[in-house]
Amino acid sequence: MSSLPKTMKAVLIEKTGGTDVLQYRTDVPVPEPKEGEVLVKNEYIGINYIDTYFRSGIYPPPTFPYTLGREGAGTIASTGPNTPSDLQPGTRVVYMGTSAYAEYVAVPSTYTIPLPAAISTKTAAASLLQALTALTLIRDAYRVQAGDWILVTAAAGGVGLWLCQLLKAVGARVIGTASTAEKRGLAREHGAEVVLGYEEGFVEEVMRVTGGEGCHAVFDSVGRATFDDCLRVVRRLGTMCSFGNASGPVEGFALARLSAKNIKLLRPTLFNYIATRAELQSAANELWTFIEKDGLNVRIHNVYPLSEVVRATQDIQSRKTTGKLLLEP
């Protein structure tokens, strides 16, 4: 640890609330990696919508002060006791963990993997959490088959664009929803065959393009505002997968509603699909192959200096962004 600085830049919150609770600081102690942890010097930090839930209090932070941020990529600066042999100081890595909005982060080795030479730290930080969410949804939440009709809401967002691309790559027929014509154009460019807005409602058109049957599966991350309409367009024996709350959580759902079409309903989270290092490594290997061999596009909306975290957060919440937002310490 001797060559490391004692303090660093980081973003803290001391209470939950609006973007005004985000504090950019330059005097935060550099953490020491504990048993099984590595200390990563971040090059890029991924912004995810979940960060806004921890800031607003939809998901309560476990402690205060709390540093937001669930993923990043960079170089290992030091290791704690009992870390795997493939994680050594100097190794380029990508990780998922907590407290990523900082220059240095101590993360569990379970969620840290070395990067292949062909994958840059920028690409890795811009893809891991959102792309693995999309990949596990289409593999594990509902095993998508070629020819399936699949509805994706927020199709031009971070996870949304990955879903469009991966679904197309496995031969599914994608219907995407997004709030603006520009976003709908982007969803189409990334693989959506049909793109729809929200203003006139999407139910009728989804039923029409699917020949009155509805979709084999719906992947909905908007939550409260779209859940009911999504349920309407799932076909008999289909799957409704609700995996986010961008418009607020879905509450008070009566289970009996599923019996009208014997629908399967899931509310999965990525971390339960990649609970072990082997599961994470295997999913990441599959993702790197998709990126390299299928030429998937890692769309980066913008890279913001860490000091401009408020602007970045306002941008993702204001629905202006498409693809991935990154912070650079």
Ligand code: NDP
């Ligand atoms: P996005 O880039 O998709 O941003 C959120 C998008 O949601 C916006 O661009 C917007 O698209 C749409 N949206 C709809 N209603 C609202 C609203 N009221 N306020 C703000 N945005 C709204 O973010 P991410 O890719 O990071 O995450 C997408 C979703 O996936 C989130 O809900 C997130 O929580 C969830 N997620 C879940 C995971 C899991 O493990 N379950 C893991 C990762 C993400 P538009 O303007 O087109 O409506």
